[in-house]
Amino acid sequence: MINQHDIIETVKMIGEHHLDVRTITMGISLLDCVSPSKEETAKRVYEKVVRNANDLVATGEKIAKMYGIPIVNKRVSVTPVSLVGSSSGGYLEIARALDKAAKEIGIDFIGGYSALVQKGATKQENDFLDTIPEALATTEKVCSSVNLASTRAGINMDVCGKVGRLIKETAYLTRDRESIGCAKFVAFANAVEDNPFMAGAFHGVGEADKVINVGVSGPGVVKTALERIGDADLGTVCETIKKTAFKVTRVGQLVAQKASEMLNANFGIVDLSLAPTPVVGDSVAHILEEIGLEQVGACGTTACLALLNDAVKKGGIMASSHVGGLSGAFIPVSEDIGMINAVNSGALSLNKLEAMTAVCSVGLDMIAIPGDTSAEVISALIADEAAIGVVNNKTTAVRVIPAYGKKVGDSVEFGGLLGQAPIMDISTVSPARFINRGGRIAAPVHANKN
Amino acid sequence: MRAYITVMGKDKVGIIAAVANTLSDCKINIEEINQTILQGTFTMIMAVDTKESSLSIEEINTELTKCGSALGVEIAIRHEDIFNAMHQI
Known part of the structure; x- marks a missing residue:
């Protein structure tokens, strides 16, 4: 028998x-669904998603019961729709087909209404980008992302400028639902092709036809482990996090292997990310506070987060045969009760969050800002975040909600895993001339590695 | 299938008997039992083999949950793989 303390x-x-x-998250390639006809493409997309992922929810539930562990979400990611729809131009038809398929098979989200335009965008890709607000406003389950920068390509500022306007339009179109459309959209630098997390999941073109990627979670487990070591030194803190991350990731590996086998799909990766939820006891902010901060946002927050992020990776890497996705600590505001409290008390600012994103995955996530924030300010916020990602050779992202009609002091309530977000103060000093220049910010010198 | 059953809650007369009866009804063989009082909580771990049982793990879980509700304790069954994965390299 296994040691009883381990079982307990x-x-x-x-x-x-x-x-x-x-x-x-099941990644499904839609490259074989391309057709010159809008209707035919949408039909093929619907049929392929339903055919491949029909058993995803039931399988997830079966595995959850077998191992006695909750599997919170079952999701699908697909080939970027900007590619699948470029022949027919029927992007919105595909969005509706994806939404219908997601509802039919009972999954929580479907990601991949996406474009990879880090260096340049074709006419078709520009047409696709223009459909994002309507796609997000007229579907429930569809998530969208745009990769507008990479370390190798630099930053596509034309798209960056456009994305600010798209986010504003999405906020307006979903104004009767707290601008929730923006919670389903993320702008990336250095996007990864095997991310199981939303809103940024898409199925990369370098992937197999059907792949299972699994994301684990366990902020509460890490915090509890740290509570047990009291005031031990930081070496002990790191070791404790590593050991805990190892155990957490082993569960992800087990579930990923079993799900791949049962669903006859390739095993892709386990994403090590520590993903919080708004529930008490499931907060990344509270881990940082357990390390020794009075409240997250204090000086020292970036250092504590760097320590946490690194220790999670070191512990998790040995626990899984293939680690991938975003793999770090997430710091969404609306989805983490400790972050929400710190914003409400004034301890945590947008500037501090930006600094934090330099040392963890993924970026400025689930942050609500005043509804009258200009498109240029949003674009410039994305450019800042992309610059951090490009220069540091890491993934960064922005998921902001310029909540229509709301101002600092208000809050928006999305419910479920998306949580509740206080409206945060953001600089209104204009970066418009910079954004309106357009063009590209060149790749950094260290991109030239060959 | 080899699995571990954990029973945790307030101690009272008849917990082991009731759980053993439920398992016997489900044709589940108990291979090992380890029972103790941990920090005032009745804690029992059973290693079991379900190969003679015609019930799925979901059905066994339902039976055990019913038994646990009647006793006022929490009972769960988990495939051994999750414990092996987390605690053995």
Whole structure:
């Protein structure tokens, strides 16, 4: 028999400290669905998603019962729709087909209404980008992303400028639902092709036909482990996080292998990201506070986060045969009760969050800003974040909600995993001349590695 | 299938008997039992083999949950792989 303390530890991690598998995400290639006809492409997309992922929810539930661990979300990611629809131009038809398929098979989200335009955009890709607000406003499950920068290509500022306007339009079109459309859209630098997390999941063109990627979660487990070591030194803190991350990731590996086998799909990766939820006891901010900050946002926050992010990776890498996706600590504001509290008390500012994104995955995430924030300010915020990603050779992203009609002091309530976001103050000093220049910011010198 | 059953809650007369009866009804063989009082909580771990049982793990879980509700304790069954994965390299 396995050591009884180990068995009890597992039971308590799951029952009391919110250890769960955040998502099983099936990546499906839609490259074989391309057709010159809008209707035919949409039909093929619908049929392929339903055919391949029909058993995803039931399989997830079966695995959850077998191992006694919650599997919170079941999701699908698909080939970027800007590619699938470029022949027919029927992007919105594909969005509706994806939404219908997602509802038919009972999954939580479907990602991949995406474009990879880090260096330049074709006419078709520009047409696609223009459809994003309507796609997000007229579907429920569809998530969208745009990769507008990479370390190798630099930053596509034409697209960056456009994305600010698209986010504003999305906020307006979904103004009767707290501008929720913006919570389903993310702008990336150095996007990854095997990310299981939303809103940024898409199925890269370098991937196999059908792949299972799994994202684990366990901020509560890490915090509880740190509570046990009291005031031990930071070396002990790192070791404790590493050991915990190892155990958490092993669960992800087990679930990913089992799901791949049962669904007859390739095993892709396990994403090590520590993903919080708005539930008490499931907060990344509270881990940082347990390390020794009075509240997240204090001086020292970036250092504590760097330590956490690195230790999670070191512990997780040995636990999985293939680590990928975003793999770090997430710091969404609306989805983390500790972050929400810190914003409400004034301890955590947007500027501090931006600094934090330099040392963790992924970026400025689920941040609500005043509804009258200009498109140029949003574009410039994205450019700043992209610059951090491009220069540091890491993934960064921006998911902001310029909540229509709201101002600092208000909040928006999305419910479920998306949580609740206080409206944060953002500089209104104009970057318009910079954004309106357009063009590209060249790749950094260290991109020239060959 | 080899699995571990964990029973945790307030101690009272008849917990082991009731759980053993439920398992016997489900044709599940108990291979090992380890029972103790941990920080005032009745804690029992059973290693079991379900190969003789015609029930799925979901159905076994339902039976055990029913038994746990009647006793006022929490009972769960998990495939051994999750414990092996987390605690053995």
